[in-house]
Amino acid sequence: MTIRDVAEASGFSKTTTAYILNDAPNLRVTEKTRLRVLEVARRLGYRRNALAAALSSGRINTFGVFLPDKMASSSGSRMYLFHKDMLTAVVGAASRAGVRIMPMLVDSDQKVSQQEITDQRIEGVLVTYSASDETAVVLRESGLPCVYLSSGPEPYVIQADNFGGICSAVDHLVSLGHRRIVHFANEGGSSANQQRIAGFCEAMRRHGVGEPMVVISKAAVNSMLQLPVAQRPTAFTTYSDQWGVHVIDIARENGLRVPEDISVVGFDDGPLSVMARPQLTTVHNPLDAIADAGLTLLLSLCDKATDPVVPSPLPTHLVLRNSTAPPLVAHCPVL
Known part of the structure; x- marks a missing residue:
């Protein structure tokens, strides 16, 4: 064009x-x-x-990309794989749009100062993580256009269909015969996390397979996997691929096999889902589409569009791999 x-x-x-x-x-x-x-x-x-x-x-045509500073540390290399995948998606979107980006590592536990923002020669900001309320206020007061990717405050946030994505994971597990299904959520209050919890609860109620159960710690997962076999969950949906790998690791530590004893579904469909053993059945998170839509919205805000279009949640789909199978007892009693 x-x-x-x-x-x-x-x-x-x-x-x-x-x-x-x-x-x-x-x-x-x-x-x-x-x-x-x-x-x-x-x-x-x-x-x-x-x-x-x-x-x-004479315009700058350079946009800041806020990333959590811990992703740069060796200790955070595995924990922050999602943000690295998102940065890769943003780099691709910027290349397609013909603009430049400036990655900015921000302490996610503290608010960024307005001086830190205004000192950068940028026209707008893409935020790839759940910024604190204080940081969101500073960004708003800076006057720079700002769009959140994957999770963040409305109105300018581009998200996947987190609710529908987790629903598809529950539908898949129920179709295999699972009834004792638990969701391993993030402990944070991000919009993506809350939408995935809501989707899980709605799908469980829709299928009539017991009261939805949600845990937020590896210790809780460990405790559940140590229950007697008649009470133990037979499947987990999880907040992310990383959380799915945590469940696989904890199951292995307890002498349980995936998927023979425990089925696991992740969320993201990033490289980790393929590197996991077994490879992880997961919900595809359309990061490239999120990055493209986010940058398009940011450019329209920079152009002072009178009616910028925020797209509806972007479609997800289930990717079947090797971490799910029918339970050993096809129709177990619910928890």
Whole structure:
């Protein structure tokens, strides 16, 4: 999609269209014309070339990407695989959109200062983790456009269908014959975590297989796997692939086999799900689509669009691998 295509579709000259799309200084067109061109460009999926735009307008076309600082440490290398996968997705989205990104490691336990934000030469921010309420306030007060990826406060948050994704995991396990199913959640209050818990509870009630049970610690998982076989869960859905691997590890420590004794479903479909042994059945989290939609929304906010479009939760789907199987006793009594 080129400037010429936008010009032809909008009915304005290529020169006028280029000036508007590149946000040229001292632009002398009516607001109606400017909005018409931007509307057509968005409808056609036009993405400006950042380098060309920077040369013509003097704009920076660089966007900050907030990442938790612990992901850079060796101790956090496994825990923060999701954020590394998200950064990879954002890098790809930026390349496709022709803009630049600046990764910014932020202490997720403390609020970022407004000075830290304004000192950077950036036009907007993508946040890839559940920032503290204080940081969200600072971002809002900075005046920079901000979009949250995967989890965050509304209205500008791009998310997967977390609710439906976990529902599909429960549906799969119930279809295999499982009745004693537990959800291993994150202990945080992120919107993604809460939506996955809600989806699990709704699916369990819909299937009528007992009161939903949710745990938030590895110690609780360990305790449940040490119950007598007639009381022990036969399957777990989990907050993430990482949490799924935790269940596999804990099961192994208790002399249990996956999937023969315990079935496990993760969430994300990242590289860890394939590296796990056995490979993890998981819910695909569309990180590339989230990054593309997030950057598109951020660009529209930077363009001061009058009605920026926040897409509905993006579709997920179940990826079947080797960590789920029918329970040894097909129709166990519920917990």
